[in-house]
Amino acid sequence: MIRFQLTNEFIEQVEKLIEDRNDEALTTLLQEYHFADIAELLGELDSDEATYIVKLLDSEVTSEILIELDDELREQILDNLTPSEIAFELNEMDTDDAADIIAELDDHIQKQVIDQIEDPSHAADIVDLLRYDEDTAGGLMAKELVRVKETWTVAGCVREMRRQAENVTRVHSIYVTDKAGKLKGRLSLKDLLTAHERTHISEIYIPKVDYVNVHTEANEVARVMQKYDLEAIPVVDDNGILVGRITIDDIVDYIKEEAERDYQLAAGISQDVEADDGLFKQTKARLPWLLIGMMGGLGAATIISNFEIILNDFPKLLIFVPLIQATAGNVGVQSSAIIVQGLANDTLKGKLFARIIRETTVALVNGISIAIIVLLISHFVFYTSYLESLSIGIAIITVIIIAAIVGNLIPLFLYKKGIDPAVATGPFITTSNDVFGIFTYFLIAKLILGF
Amino acid sequence: MIRFQLTNEFIEQVEKLIEDRNDEALTTLLQEYHFADIAELLGELDSDEATYIVKLLDSEVTSEILIELDDELREQILDNLTPSEIAFELNEMDTDDAADIIAELDDHIQKQVIDQIEDPSHAADIVDLLRYDEDTAGGLMAKELVRVKETWTVAGCVREMRRQAENVTRVHSIYVTDKAGKLKGRLSLKDLLTAHERTHISEIYIPKVDYVNVHTEANEVARVMQKYDLEAIPVVDDNGILVGRITIDDIVDYIKEEAERDYQLAAGISQDVEADDGLFKQTKARLPWLLIGMMGGLGAATIISNFEIILNDFPKLLIFVPLIQATAGNVGVQSSAIIVQGLANDTLKGKLFARIIRETTVALVNGISIAIIVLLISHFVFYTSYLESLSIGIAIITVIIIAAIVGNLIPLFLYKKGIDPAVATGPFITTSNDVFGIFTYFLIAKLILGF
Structure with missing residues (x-):
């Protein structure tokens, strides 16, 4: 992999293309880059230029870019977008990221944006996530997950998984629930691959599964996931119903932020401040x-x-x-x-x-x-x-x-x-x-x- | 999930059972607990007691426990084990963990231990990993991964994956190589599940894949994996041959250690020291x-x-x-x-x-x-x-x-x-x-x- 290096030449090239409104060349140039690299580039542009690029590129890419941006720049860009344009971005995001971004918007815009989200169940999931405090498992979790019922057969399960996998970027674990949706255990991919088609899930699932409650504090979630080396953990509500899952990448971000905050406090700096801040x-x-x-x-x-x-x-x-x-x-x-x-x-x-x-x-x-x-x-x-x-x-x-x-x-x-x-x-x-x-x-x- | 709380009563109960050499009760008691919890328990016992438990329990569990332990305690326990007992533990470990532990042993014991590892290819993989500096991708990677050749069909691939999955605890990604073993891309599980049995892998794999070289520095690996939200990254040698993969849990540990070290340096503490150290x-x-x-x-x-x-x-x-x-x-x-x-x-x-x-x-x-x-x-x-x-x-x-x-x-x-x-x-x-x-x-x- 060639390491991406943000050079002044590259920034100037992009700024020139924006100035010339040369959309075709800009699209061709930027499609070569990973969204995280484009996010890095936007961090060096002014907010109008950044908005221009967000409006130009495909929302599949820009939704990822928006998530990666600095809070401040994202706020400026979102200010320049209409509620329907924002909703368009949120369509492409996982529910946890979408909820985080909606939470940053003003109250009256929040409603307008949610009303314009295409998929009503996606919108409902996002609204549901907004209920939770951001420092709890509920605030960290996403609604996207692969769930199968214990009564299904392996063949039916694979069929269902194919359908569900459409909405799930990465399949971390397959969770097994009873008919009412109560978390019962998890299914190992290995067992699924090696079991006979007509075997029932109830015969092969692993009933021992770590989980957290929606109200569990974020630092406790981080501790549990680290201690037990988990890459994803299911989240249940007070009735034991499976409602979401937290993945390790969110925890990595959380751990880093906590460590940086502690470091800054130890150095006598009272909030998230960077060398280049005003x-x-x-x-x-x-x-x-x-x-x-x-x-x-x-x-x-x-x-x-x-x-x-x-x-x-x-x-x-x-x-x-x-x-x-x-x-x-x-x-x-x-x-x-x-x-x-x-x-x-x-x-x-x-x-x-x-x-x-x-x-x-x-x-x-x-x-x-x-x-x-x-x-x-x-x-x-x-x-x-x-x-x-x-x-x-x-x-x-x-x-x-x-x-x-x-x-x-x-x-x-x-x-x-x-x-x-x-x-x-x-x-x-x-x-x-x-x-x-x-x-x-x-x-x-x-x-x-x-x- | 009920949070494990290490109580004094529990510690005393275990110490009493060890004193009485009541192996049966001890085994029954401990099999209820996760290996990370048992590792926490061992941290509170003296090294003879800890060794007793390591010798008693199944090596499938104790190999995991050993990885979780404090360096110091692990060293004391390993000192009490014969080379063949150590080799027995290493049989159960992933190559990266096994290599880390061998590297901690004295030179003359290292050779004896390696000679007694059951599976010669496992032993060879571990020896190979010992060549790399611990702060490089080579030092972080494990040899266990699922690799398929671009010339295979989906059906052949699933067959091969079942076989390979035996040795891989968690399937993060399926990597695609050419005949010579050069990394060509990765295969999404979703595509594998939805493709026709006779489709060739070369038609459905994703050629864009992030990777690092064996000599890439650990902090660069951490940066790349965080920036691009990767849960695993393949590692190639100087000829582009796929030689291993690094998973996010190793990076989580690395990030935490780095953050703690920086924090301690800022506080004027020059090495990894904890409140309970001597x-x-x-x-x-x-x-x-x-x-x-x-x-x-x-x-x-x-x-x-x-x-x-x-x-x-x-x-x-x-x-x-x-x-x-x-x-x-x-x-x-x-x-x-x-x-x-x-x-x-x-x-x-x-x-x-x-x-x-x-x-x-x-x-x-x-x-x-x-x-x-x-x-x-x-x-x-x-x-x-x-x-x-x-x-x-x-x-x-x-x-x-x-x-x-x-x-x-x-x-x-x-x-x-x-x-x-x-x-x-x-x-x-x-x-x-x-x-x-x-x-x-x-x-x-x-x-x-x-x-």
Whole structure:
């Protein structure tokens, strides 16, 4: 496979063809490319040009392109389309993608679009999906699936499958239901291929099947599908009726988005922002966290100015404020990140108390190592007095231990309260540890130096 | 589906049964559970107990369990097994998993194990896979796949598929090759089901097929499979011969591992470490980064002690050192995280210069906002002089701009040099920005206050 590389020449060529309204050449050129590549191209065009291409190409292709686009660009393009043009695109989409896109439209347009969808059962399926919260199995599932009844024969089943397969892009699994539609199990393709024509499905299906309820949370669905290596999972309603299925590609997207969000939170960026986003979006995503950091800095300033005696009599202690601050921040981030990840992966086992003991031990080893180095350097390089050096060393150990315990407890506390523990990493924990660390440092100095 | 919950009672029950050597009850109890659940259970047992269960249960189940286990525990269990016992497990595994596990064994045991694998072609396939680097398509692929020749008829094809399907757990795609084994395209199951028995495959196969070369890097494979929504991708050698296929579940694992590694690097943890890991592993993963932070702290100490005039004549400026430091660190992490993520997702487009301009503008807006607040507070709350306040304000703006640009450039520089840019986030960038920020602060104060 030749890797598609979006070049400036290609973009310019397309822009020129749009300008010239040379539809024939444009269609011929673009039909060579995969829809995902065309979506990438549209991301580099302005919204009018992108709309032009969406209107030009076949809806079989553009429906796929629309799904791939950035939310923002898609919104701009959809704004330029009439309800019937949008409905035309939705005709070609799987129900889950169609429902996601309808959900993005304004309420009054939603109705107009749904009314113009050609196939009434496709429209009804989409409307049904709109009922579910997007972070649940119901919000992730598609209605398209291959279902067979346990009373059928293999021959009848193959006949039915051929018919159903028309609407299903990829056959992941064949689900078996009873007459009422209740999920009973699944059928392996291998067994279907090797069984005799007149065998009944009830004799060959596998009754053990993993499934989720429409209300199961998305992260639980992701966890189950990963843990049990599933490529698709059926979704049932509260009565056990098979209503849809979730495929692994939706879960891949979900996992990636979650990981990116956690990463951004840890870095102090509060929403989905990319390097190429505009000034307003960037500022909105970044400034709030910098303000938290600023508050911490002002807190630290208050503490330092309140220990006036240090400013006056032990100014050398101030030299090590940045070191204390950096250490407290780094330890806090390390500890909290491990807990956040453990919570996300559901790998956090054992007792809280045992974990705190282990964390304290690790902190003690790290703390003593760093304290000895700094104590020696402060005394021999920066000529601090014995007692000053001792204060610095003991402060480092104490600060590391406290920062580690705080870093452990805050995410756990947030998690218990139902708040996403990932917000606890990054600037939040650094800032609180900064202030806390400096205060602890000065307090220990006060005790040891006796001022 | 009832969610499996690993309870202490269950663990104790299993441990008791192992102690009593009650094999029958143990087998009956465990056969109710999915292999992934049993793997979770083994994670809570000691290695002797875990080995006992692996030896007890059927290798069809234990081979799956072994794949799911933590590297460490698996190593301990394999140490307790003879080469022929290990070979017995490998018989049941797909070639990709078997190769991964063999690669973990000592060289002299590897050979003994391979010699004892029952099926010589399975053994040969595994040996073949061992040649590839684990971060390439060759290292990720499995040999199991369904391949048909273009010259066959539909009837012959179905016959062959039944035979081949024996060795393939899940049929993802049917690949079509020429007589020499060169990949020609793929066959849709739908077309196979609906075509006439005597139709030739050459008439109905789809010649457009995405594929990767054995040497393609793993992250490129992940990118392609995600972008084009593929659930499996065929792998060819340098001559275009079909040699294996990669399935999406391996990519899901890869994506998760990469995301976790980046997250840990950003948090200053240098290897795969979990909350429940032991003291040595935790210290090894965390201490190096704390030492980097310490170096930064000592650098800051050097700078402060060299500006003795500030210590003596403008001690109030020292009050704001933590604020400057925290701000520089936070801005640096934000900027670098956005770039690291852009590089990882391949979404970084446009010119470097334009990006630097945009980043500088964002930094300017954030900087001015924070500077005004701090300038006012420093003057009215901390009673700094006009010139001192001005120094602080200007320093904040300058530091934010520099930190943003540095945060942008360092990951890009590392990326160009072939180093993983993710190492540039976290303690690394915080530390350098700390030192840099404080130096800039004092320099600006020196210029404005004229000492």
